[in-house]
Amino acid sequence: MDTDIQAIKDWLREHRISEVECLVPDMTGNARGKFIPANQFLGLGHPKLPESIMIQTVTGEYCDDHWDFVEPTDADMILKPDLSTLRVVPWAREPTAQIIHDCYKPSGELHPLSSRSVLRNILKLYEKEGLKPVVAPEVEFYLVAKNTDPDYELMPPKGRSGRRESARLSYSIDAVAEFEDFVEDMYDYADEQQLQVDTLIHENGAAQMEINFLHGDALKLADQVFVFKRTVREAAHKYGMYATFMAKPMQREPGSAMHIHQSVVRADTGENIFADKDGNFTEAFLAYIGGLQRYTPELISLYAPNVNSYRRLAPDIAAPINLNWGMDNRTTAFRVPHDKPEATRVENRFPGADANPYLAIAATLASGYLGMKLGLKATEPHQGTANEDEVEVARTLEEGLRQLHDTPELQDMFGELFLRAYAAVKLDEFEEFNQVISSWEREHLLLQV
Structure with missing residues (x-):
């Protein structure tokens, strides 16, 4: 020191x-x-x-x-x-x-x-096994026009053309160019802070963007996401906009996620334990996925930590609602991209952009760790459209939090005190939100019930 x-x-x-x-x-x-x-x-x-x-x-x-x-x-x-x-x-x-x-x-x-302490403790478990997790977050966010009155809905900001986006413009180069000055400053800020940002794309929503980070050490990447959120907000303020990481900021636009790609390597050799040299999945990899499937229902509130988060995790939306995994299948919760053996990994698509990066990364790594330690079995990979199957995870923050205390091994890994405190804080938020009478209730219930 x-x-x-x-x-x-x-x-x-x-x-x-x-x-x-x-x-x-x-x-x-x-x-x-x-x-x-x-x-x-x-x-x-x-x-x-x-x-x-x-x-x-x-x-x-x-x-x-x-x-x-x-x-x-x-x-x-x-x-x-x-x-x-x-x-x-x-x-x-x-x-x-x-x-x-x-x-x-x-x-x-x-x-x-401390959420940073929680992640450090999870990483110590891997270290004792001679293993090292490797992660690569993908963070989505919206640019929105300044809104100082919460009673008004959010809307996209005007770009350099003076117009607001209204069409679906996934991967559009010209749509990103509408906010070229913001993007350039965001990248400059990221460079000055040595953030390992990789690619920028325009996502499906109006003025929605996604930044991919280079894969690396789990704690360092959590730190980088933490710093990146501050960075994007500051760059947006410079141009009279807000940047929001709300999971579902606008009713008619898709939600924002923080997908986490993850693999595990041997600490001494750097060898990926998820596939052999011929590209065949190892037992450890399938057990890791089995752990994600087993423990996600109990840890869902760490991926979806706010009342707004569950508006993203809804049927017929490009977000997971059940525990399926599949090969290069973006409708599943756990997607395995096609890649060379040494890059074999699984993408956890549950975390929202509003998640605490330390806790979301801790949750996914803890699930995979327990899967490998307990030799859990993954289901068969899903074929077809997974979000047409039944919902298998909580649909509200309250429901998710009430499952947080179900498993002794998770209590040991995260700390019983931390999980109790987290649930108490988030349940208090839920109860405060639940006191708000929405415009939908006034419109449809005022004179008809």
């Missing part, structure tokens, strides 16, 4: 940094933390934050029983910087650095309510 601290000091000096953003991903996957002048950063010891910030709802409230999860004194967490996450903040006025911190209890162990 002393070596890291010196390296951080040298970096701050080299880049003439005047201020440091000390970042902590909260339960939603958004940034909490402190701004500290660079000349004080590290000079005053490790920063601290109250542990109660880890159990705030998306509205900033606390659930009724929040003192069951943190000390009644609201003790501080100790924040320790991760050198690998040190980056510039390209949109800041003054030279500013950002660095993601791990949260620790005063006794020295990782804080159990």
Whole structure:
């Protein structure tokens, strides 16, 4: 750690940094933390934050029983910087650095309510087996016109032509060019922050785009998605737009996903354990898929963490509703692309763009790990259109959360305290949402029931 601290000091000096953003991903996957002048950063010891910030709802409230999860004194967490996450903040006025911190209890162990801690603990299980997961997220988002009144529906922004998109323009080059200035700045910001973004495409929705990340280390990719979301929002603000990662921001447009491609390699040789040299699937690969099929119903609320998330997971929409897997079949939940043996992988299509990347990646890796450890069997690969089959996962946040405590092995991997706290926070959000009377209810029930 002393070596890291010196390296951080040298970096701050080299880049003439005047201020440091000390970042902590909260339960939603958004940034909490402190701004500290660079000349004080590290000079005053490790920063601290109250542990109660880890159990705030998306509205900033606390659930009724929040003192069951943190000390009644609201003790501080100790924040320790991760050198690998040190980056510039390209949109800041003054030279500013950002660095993601791990949260620790005063006794020295990782804080159990931190989503980054959860992912670290899952990765330690793979490490003990001599294995290393490799992931590649694909993140979708919408550009929308500024909307300061939540009573009004969202709409696409005007592009450089002065018009709003109205047609389905999947993979359209010209549609992306409508927002060329935004795209160029987004890429410039990503480059300055060393984000390993690969391709950009226009998705099926109006002003909907998708960024693919290069495959790599699971924790580093979760960090990159965390930083990328901030980056896209900032680039959009520059051009008078919003960027939203809501799973289903507009009624007549498709939802936004965060598909996660994943494979597992041997830590010492880098050999992919999912296929042999001839391209045949291994028992480990089929067991991994079996784990995804077995544990997804219980972990669905980590892939779909908000009340809005379940509007995306609906029949007749290009999102999974059951647990089928298939070869290069985008109607299945778990798609296996055709590729060379060393690139054999499975794509989990459940996570929404609104998911906390640390928790979504932890959930999918935990499921696959248990599948391999327990020797679970995958079903036969699905042929045909999977979303015409029966729904096999929760359709509401409440339903998903009530399945979160069903399995002792998941309690052990994620931590019983974390899962209880997560369920309490999200159930509080559901109950608050459930108090809102919608326009649909007023239109159809006011005079007819």
